[in-house]
Structures are given as C-alpha cells and as structure tokens.
Amino acid sequence: MKYDADTSLNNLMSTSPITIHSWPRAILHLDADAFFASCEQAVHPELRGKPVITGKERGIVAAASYEAKARGVQRGMSLSEIRKICPDIIVVSSDYETYSLFSLRMFEILRRFSPDVEEYSIDEAFVDLTGLRRSFHGPYGVIAQKMQEAVETELGITVSVGVSLSKVLAKIASKHNKPHGLTLMPGKEIHHYLEKLPVEKVWGIGPNTTAFLKKLGITTALQFVRKDEEFICRHFSKPYYDIWQELNGISVYPVVTESKGSYQSISKARTFTPPSGDEIFVFAQLSRNLENACAKARRHKLMAGRLIVFLRTQEFKDTGVEMKLTRPTAFPSDLFGPLREGFYRLYRTGRFYRQTGVVLADLKAEGRIQYSLFDDQAEIEKAVKVYSAVDQLSEKFGKYTVHHAASLPTKRQVQHEGDRENIPKRKDNLFKGENNRQRLGLPVIQVKV
DNA sequence: TCTGGGGTCCTAGGACCC
DNA sequence: TCTGGGGTCCTAGGACCC
Numbered sequence: 069m070k071y072d073a074d075t076s077l078n079n080l081m082s083t084s085p086i087t088i089h090s091w092p093r094a095i096l097h098l099d100a101d102a103f104f105a106s107c108e109q110a111v112h113p114e115l116r117g118k119p120v121i122t123g124k125e126r127g128i129v130a131a132a133s134y135e136a137k138a139r140g141v142q143r144g145m146s147l148s149e150i151r152k153i154c155p156d157i158i159v160v161s162s163d164y165e166t167y168s169l170f171s172l173r174m175f176e177i178l179r180r181f182s183p184d185v186e187e188y189s190i191d192e193a194f195v196d197l198t199g200l201r202r203s204f205h206g207p208y209g210v211i212a213q214k215m216q217e218a219v220e221t222e223l224g225i226t227v228s229v230g231v232s233l234s235k236v237l238a239k240i241a242s243k244h245n246k247p248h249g250l251t252l253m254p255g256k257e258i259h260h261y262l263e264k265l266p267v268e269k270v271w272g273i274g275p276n277t278t279a280f281l282k283k284l285g286i287t288t289a290l291q292f293v294r295k296d297e298e299f300i301c302r303h304f305s306k307p308y309y310d311i312w313q314e315l316n317g318i319s320v321y322p323v324v325t326e327s328k329g330s331y332q333s334i335s336k337a338r339t340f341t342p343p344s345g346d347e348i349f350v351f352a353q354l355s356r357n358l359e360n361a362c363a364k365a366r367r368h369k370l371m372a373g374r375l376i377v378f379l380r381t382q383e384f385k386d387t388g389v390e391m392k393l394t395r396p397t398a399f400p401s402d403l404f405g406p407l408r409e410g411f412y413r414l415y416r417t418g419r420f421y422r423q424t425g426v427v428l429a430d431l432k433a434e435g436r437i438q439y440s441l442f443d444d445q446a447e448i449e450k451a452v453k454v455y456s457a458v459d460q461l462s463e464k465f466g467k468y469t470v471h472h473a474a475s476l477p478t479k480r481q482v483q484h485e486g487d488r489e490n491i492p493k494r495k496d497n498l499f500k501g502e503n504n505r506q507r508l509g510l511p512v513i514q515v516k517v
Numbered sequence: 518t519c520t521g522g523g524g525t526c527c528t529a530g531g532a533c534c535c
Numbered sequence: 536t537c538t539g540g541g542g543t544c545c546t547a548g549g550a551c552c553c
Contacts, residue, residue, distance in 0.1 A: 133551095188552095188553085189552085189553050190553080191553085192553080271551090272551065272552080273550050273551085274552085275548060275550090275551095276549080276550060276551090277550080277551090295546080307550085307551085390546080390547085
C-alpha cells in the first residue's frame with residue numbers, strides 16, 4: 069500500500085488491521101555509550117571494567133564510564149565528591165585527538181552500509197536506511213544489528229542504536245535502551261514509547277517549552293503528538309511544528325550527508341575562578357580568547373566580518389556587544405582596537421566577572437575576500453607573514469608559544485596534558501596502548517618533549 | 518542541572534525602499 | 536505633508552543541542 073504523506077501517527081497507531089507500509093522511511097540513530105571514557109578503555113585495556121572519568125584538565129567530569137556511573141558518579145560532580153563515593157576512580161585528561169580518530173573510524177564503518185550518513189556530533193550519527201532491505205536481504209532490524217556489531221567489534225566500544233520513521237523518533241529509540249541497546253520503533257508501536265516519555269526528553273524541547281507545554285496541560289510526548297495540527301500551529305512556531313510532525317512519523321528533518329565544511333561562527337570562551345574585578349586580568353582573558361579564535365579561523369582559512377565580545381558576571385549575567393568590521397580578518401592585530409572598544413563598553417569597575425568570550429561571525433573563505441582601495445595592502449601582507457610564522461611556531465612548540473603581550477596577565481595555568489592518574493607509567497603500558505592504536509588503525513601519536 | 522565550551526537556527530521588529 | 540501597501544535586509548535575542 070502506498071504511504072500517504074499526510075497520514076499521521078493517529079492513523080499509524082490505530083489498531084486497524086489494514087497493513088500500511090510500516091517503514092515509509094527508516095532512519096537510524098547511533099549513539100556511542102560514554103564515548104570518551106569508552107575510547108580510553110579501548111586504547112588502554114587495563115582500564116576496562118573499571119570506573120573511569122575523563123576531564124581531569126578542567127576538574128569536571130566530561131564523561132564517565134558505565135562502571136563509574138554504576139557507582140553513582142554523575143556529571144557536574146567535583147573530583148573530591150567522586151573520590152568519596154568511589155575511591156578507586158581513575159581520572160584521565162581528555163584526549164580529543166584520539167576521540168576524533170575513533171569518531172572518524174565510526175563514520176567510515178557506517179558508510180560501508182549506507183552512503184547516507186550524517187555526522188551529527190563526535191559520538192552520534194544518523195543513517196538513512198530506507199530501501200536497503202533488498203541489498204542486505206534482511207529487515208531493518210538485522211541491518212541495524214550488523215552495523216552495531218561492526219562498530220563494536222572493530223572499535224572496541226559499545227554503541228546504542230535506534231531505528232524509526234524520523235530522526236526525532238530514532239533518537240528516542242536509541243536512548244530507550246542504553247548501553248549496547250538496539251531498539252526498533254515501527255509505526256504501530258511508537259505510541260507505547262511516547263506514552264511514558266516526558267515531553268522534555270524529546271529532542272528540541274527544552275526547559276522553556278516544557279514549562280509552556282505544562283500550562284497547556286501537556287506533559288508526555290504522546291499528549292503532544294495527539295494534538296491536532298490546528299492546535300499546534302496556533303500555539304507554536306515552526307521548530308515545534310516540525311518536531312510534532314517528526315513525532316507523528318512524518319520525516320521532515322533531512323539526513324545531512326555532506327560533511328560540515330565550514331563554520332557559521334567560531335567562538336572561544338573561558339571561565340576563571342575565582343571571579344575577577346581586575347580590569348587588566350579580565351581584558352587579558354579576552355585577548356587570549358581572541359587569539360585562540362583567530363588561530364582557529366586561520367586554520368580553517370576563514371575570516372570574520374563581525375566580532376562579538378561578551379562578559380559574564382559573577383551573578384551569571386551576560387552582556388555582549390557586536391561589532392561590524394570594516395574588512396574581514398583573522399588577525400588579532402586588526403581586532404585589538406574593536407576588542408578594546410567592546411570591552412570598555414561592557415566593563416564596569418566594581419563588578420566581578422567569571423567568564424569572557426569572543427565570537428567571530430560572518431565568516432568568509434579566505435580566498436574570496438575583496439579588499440577595498442583604501443585597505444593598506446602592505447599592512448595586510450605584513451600581518452599575513454607574521455601570523456603564518458606564529459601559526460607555525462604554535463604547531464611546532466605548542467599552543468601558546470607566541471602571543472600578544474595583552475594576553476600575558478592571564479597567569480598561565482599548569483598544563484595537565486598527558487598526565488594520567490592511577491595509571492602506572494611503565495614502558496610496557498605505553499606499548500600496550502600503541503599496539504592497540506595500531507590494531508585500531510590509529511596513527512601512533514608523537515609524545516611531546 | 519547551580520552553570521563548561523562550542524555551536525545552530527528561528528523570529529520579531531526596525532530601517533529603508535518603492 | 537500625509538497616507539497606503541508591500542518587499543528586503545539587518546539585528547537582537549531566544550531557545551536548543553552535544
């Protein structure tokens with residue numbers, strides 16, 4: 069039977085004996101379990117089965133292994149709290165390069181099954197499976213299972229998988245059973261899942277909308293889905309109408325296959341404790357944000373047309389200013405003027421600040437920039453030379469080898485890179501790791517001296 | 518959820534133009 | 536000087552995500 073795009077879940081979910089095509093679309097969502105911690109356990113076998121957390125460099129939990137979660141470790145806990153409930157906790161610094169390599173491998177594996185893979189985040193993917201049953205000689209559930217198996221055996225981590233009619237539903241499915249879950253949610257079973265699902269668990273519905281929904285008497289996903297179109301349009305804007313459709317089994321979010329080529333914006337922010345009322349110090353933080361953001365922009369061959377500066381006070385109040393630049397640039401030397409101007413528009417003596425940040429927006433590709441007649445070409449070329457030297461030095465000797473004097477008063481913090489607590493620093497341990505990297509096809513990472 | 522860092526998209530309202 | 540109607544662009548700000 070041909071699927072009618074207007075058929076809503078109200079029809080799909082009816083107990084009618086008529087068999088409608090149960091998979092108008094088959095969207096898979098894959099979510100790696102405790103990804104960072106799992107990568108650590110895959111690379112360091114001696115960590116397997118043990119409570120591990122990552123995020124040592126910042127002193128907060130970035131990810132906790134399931135063993136740690138089982139012991140009550142949660143995000144947002146301080147390290148001392150964690151040690152109290154779990155004295156044998158293993159704390160490691162985040163190693164984003166390794167996680168990115170695992171991520172890359174994960175997407176490669178998925179693309180063996182379908183070309184329609186969306187790299188949604190470092191540890192999540194959407195895959196459009198629609199129409200693949202023929203070539204795999206099996207139902208979607210079996211294809212999904214094969215994908216899960218491939219990722220798990222080849223990478224040594226576990227992942228949770230959900231398959232349903234839309235991205236929003238697939239996300240609900242993958243979350244339903246974690247870790248190492250595989251949940252199939254065909255049209256006629258969806259309402260079972262939505263019935264017990266608090267509406268705030270739906271992807272795209274945050275605290276604000278949840279509060280609003282509550283006023284309308286809606287607390288579960290099923291209650292939301294069962295409202296008619298007219299009701300939704302009267303009370304909500306487009307994003308929520310889209311979610312409503314997705315929940316109804318009508319796929320409106322495309323699986324975006326193109327890898328994200330470019331950024332809309334680049335931002336760098338930093339929180340410091342204790343909060344500071346020292347003008348020089350706060351500006352230095354901002355200056356450092358700017359240098360970092362610019363370096364990233366240059367790395368991606370982008371230039372900014374707008375600069376946004378923001379400060380967060382002790383009381384978590386944010387203020388910001390936005391500045392249009394006379395010409396696009398990714399050089400701090402061009403931007404210190406605007407930065408200073410923005411800073412003094414925001415900064416109030418006597419206030420204490422806990423965070424500074426910078427956003428580079430209106431990004432344009434380096435090559436496509438038109439300079440005006442009034443731009444000083446010689447100045448620009450000089451800056452190009454200076455900063456390409458800076459970038460080379462940073463690559464060779466580390467991130468903050470060279471920087472502007474204004475960034476100096478941030479009082480450099482001790483770098484924790486590479487030191488890992490509770491892991492004996494023995495040679496064979498290191499080799500174990502390297503063997504594993506090779507087994508996984510990861511390049512051996514050079515140790516900085 | 519007592520709060521880290523990095524992103525995206527949508528909407529309302531004003532400015533400006535015919 | 537006042538008055539319509541309609542379009543586009545920009546910006547601020549909100550809301551949400553991992």
